[in-house]
Amino acid sequence: xxxxxxxxxxxxxxxxxxITLLISLPMALLSCYLVLKGxxxxxxxxxxxxxxxxxxxxxxxxxLAIGAFIAGMICALSSAYVSDRSRIKEDTALGxxxxxxxxxxxxxxxxxxxxxxxxIILFGDMLGVTWSDIGQTLVIALIVSAFLLIWRKDLLVAAxxxxxxxxxxxxxxxxxxGLLSAIALMAVAALSAVGIIxxxxxxxxxxxxxxxxxxxxxxxxxxxxxxxxxxxxIGIYISFFIDSAPAPTIVLVMTLLFIIAFLYGAKTMDPLDxxxxxxx
Numbered sequence: 001x002x003x004x005x006x007x008x009x010x011x012x013x014x015x016x017x018x019i020t021l022l023i024s025l026p027m028a029l030l031s032c033y034l035v036l037k038g039x040x041x042x043x044x045x046x047x048x049x050x051x052x053x054x055x056x057x058x059x060x061x062x063x064l065a066i067g068a069f070i071a072g073m074i075c076a077l078s079s080a081y082v083s084d085r086s087r088i089k090e091d092t093a094l095g096x097x098x099x100x101x102x103x104x105x106x107x108x109x110x111x112x113x114x115x116x117x118x119x120i121i122l123f124g125d126m127l128g129v130t131w132s133d134i135g136q137t138l139v140i141a142l143i144v145s146a147f148l149l150i151w152r153k154d155l156l157v158a159a160x161x162x163x164x165x166x167x168x169x170x171x172x173x174x175x176x177x178g179l180l181s182a183i184a185l186m187a188v189a190a191l192s193a194v195g196i197i198x199x200x201x202x203x204x205x206x207x208x209x210x211x212x213x214x215x216x217x218x219x220x221x222x223x224x225x226x227x228x229x230x231x232x233x234i235g236i237y238i239s240f241f242i243d244s245a246p247a248p249t250i251v252l253v254m255t256l257l258f259i260i261a262f263l264y265g266a267k268t269m270d271p272l273d274x275x276x277x278x279x280x
Contacts, residue, residue, distance in 0.1 A: 007240040013127070017236055023194055030179075030182060032224050033148070051196075079094040082097065186199070209258050232250055
């Protein structure tokens with residue numbers, strides 16, 4: 001029994017559980033909106049696009065989080081600018097911009113002798129976080145969660161019916177860029193702790209799982225949060241005993257849950273019912 005409880009008794013494991021849970025919960029809420037809006041690629045793009053910002057911030061000796069946030073917002077704003085002023089669709093513009101920024105980040109990373117190893121950016125270092133990291137993550141998580149919960153109804157209307165949202169004078173510009181800023185902030189929070197790969201999984205998989213098993217939005221948010229937090233606890237716990245990196249293990253746990261939800265959804269869905277697959 002003592003051996004089974006060991007991961008919860010070690011300080012570095014407690015810190016890993018704590019910071020990853022702080023990241024997973026707001027990302028799970030964000031995931032619901034991204035899945036409904038078809039914005040899953042945004043989470044992927046912004047998570048990759050922060051790399052050049054991190055390297056440049058290291059070179060000019062400013063906090064890496066500032067560089068990461070600026071790079072993430074440049075990616076979001078640039079793709080919107082290209083899409084609005086050309087015939088290129090938003091997802092295409094986003095793909096071009098984020099691929100360019102990630103390529104630039106790799107080139108800069110190779111050119112600059114940086115203490116920030118690429119493996120840490122990709123996979124994170126949740127077993128090496130400090131209380132300062134946890135404090136910073138807590139502040140970001142509270143800001144993002146407050147935005148998502150306070151404006152949840154407006155964000156939901158804007159996701160389902162943008163034309164109706166404009167007709168009732170919802171602040172569409174604020175909601176649009178507020179959501180993009182929330183994604184960028186969470187990408188910054190996730191950067192050093194859980195890495196790009198787990199950040200992408202948190203921004204897509206919990207919402208996708210919840211979307212498969214419920215059609216009520218408040219339940220979708222609850223299921224998404226439960227998926228993210230339970231996967232975090234199980235993944236970190238298992239990784240301790242199998243001597244694996246925690247972030248990829250959490251991703252595999254969420255993938256397993258997605259497969260179960262997919263099979264459940266495929267079994268219960270009526271192919272003749274057009275209402276199936278929509279969330280209210």
